[in-house]
Amino acid sequence: MTQQGGIDMQTFDPVTARLLVVLAESGSIGRAADRQNIAPSAVSRRISDLEARLGVSLFDRSTQGVRLTPAGRIYVEGVRTILREIADLDTAMADFAEGRRGNLRLACTSSALAGRLPELLADYAQRYPTIALDIQEMNAAGALLAIDDGQADLAIVADNNDFSRYDTRVFEDDQVYVLSAPDHPIAERLRTGKPIAFEEVAGHEVVGIHHSGALDRLLSQAAASAGRTLGERVNVESFPSLVRMVEAGFGIGFLRATSLHLLTPTDLVAAPLENDWAKRQLLVAHRRSGPVSRSMASFLDLCTQTYRPTAIS
CATH class of the missing domain: 3.40.190.10 (Periplasmic binding protein-like II)
Structure with missing residues (x-):
């Protein structure tokens, strides 16, 4: 019986394998079902059948969701290795297939x-x-x-x-910019368009953008390094919402260069941060x-x- 990473390849089911990985990532049967376009009951049944065949529990279940057991972590890593190798093989073969899209x-x-x-x-x-x-x-x-x-x-x-x-x-390149309403205390400085230090603006109230996102992490790390705590009056989940809240006077905001087009229909002013981490x-x-x-x-x-x-x- 062929084994790979402790997995029996003769009974390896790619559909269940993909469900297993998605469930491990999402921690929720419902979210895994949505992502794979399959009924939640089917997800539960496939995972339960796999656990019964293996004779081990792969997930701890609770009202908060599911979490991999130690055995589950080992098994999922083996499954990921197999799925990667299958994908790599498809990639390698594609270059040999004449006339194939x-x-x-x-x-x-x-x-x-x-x-x-x-x-x-x-x-x-x-x-x-x-x-x-x-x-x-x-x-x-x-x-x-x-x-x-x-x-x-x-x-x-x-x-x-x-x-x-x-x-x-x-x-x-995706430089970080700071923006404000035209009547904000730092507006005149931003209107010059010249790079400005993060430390000059960090004391003002900020419209936050989805916590744990890449930009949020970047700004939080910068504030910590400068010994500051960013004062957030409101927190939003999208950059268009951030622009609207800055327009409404809830504070300054930070945007990446790739999102500056959102300022076109507004009278907001912006300038790039001069700090190396913002470049x-x-x-x-x-x-x-x-x-x-x-x-x-x-x-x-x-x-x-x-x-x-x-x-x-």
Whole structure:
């Protein structure tokens, strides 16, 4: 009986394997069912049948959701390895299949989609019309996990993540800007458009943006390093909402360069932060150990050819 990572390959079920990984990530049968477009009862049944066959519990269940047991963590890691190898094999074979349509699967953050990515994809699609594009929008952690699990070929995320397992290159500069209403005390300074230090603005009330997001983490770390606590009167979940609340006078806000287009219909003023940590970038990443298909290589080449560094003076 063929075994891999402690998993019986003769009874390996890819559908249940994918459900197992999604359930481990989401911690909720309902969310896993939604993501895989399957009934929650079917998720429960498949996991219960697998546990019965293995003779071990893979999840601890509670009213708050599910959590992997020690045995479950080992099993899920083995499943992820197998799913990655299957995805890598498909990628390798695609380059040998004459006449077969290629595909490129991108996992990217909303920042990437707000920047130059849509236009770049349009250019790519025109140059390579036989390549099918699959674009998944998610947070940075989810995007990197997607390439770890073989569910995406490339991820485009902010540079303040752990890239120790990946090869990366710069996709786009994404400087952090501070913005305010035109009658705010710092408006006159921002109106000059000259870079401003974070320490100059950190004492003002701030409109916060979804806690645990990449920008929120960046600002929280900067405030901690400066010995400050950002005063948040309100907290919102999207950048359009942040712009509206700054307009309404609830405080200053912070946006990345890729979201500055949201200011066009407003009278808000903005200037870039001069701090080195604010000169952030979006990176395109892929697994260091994974194969690079022709569709991936052509996209990476196009990214490099079209990248233009942004000068902040």
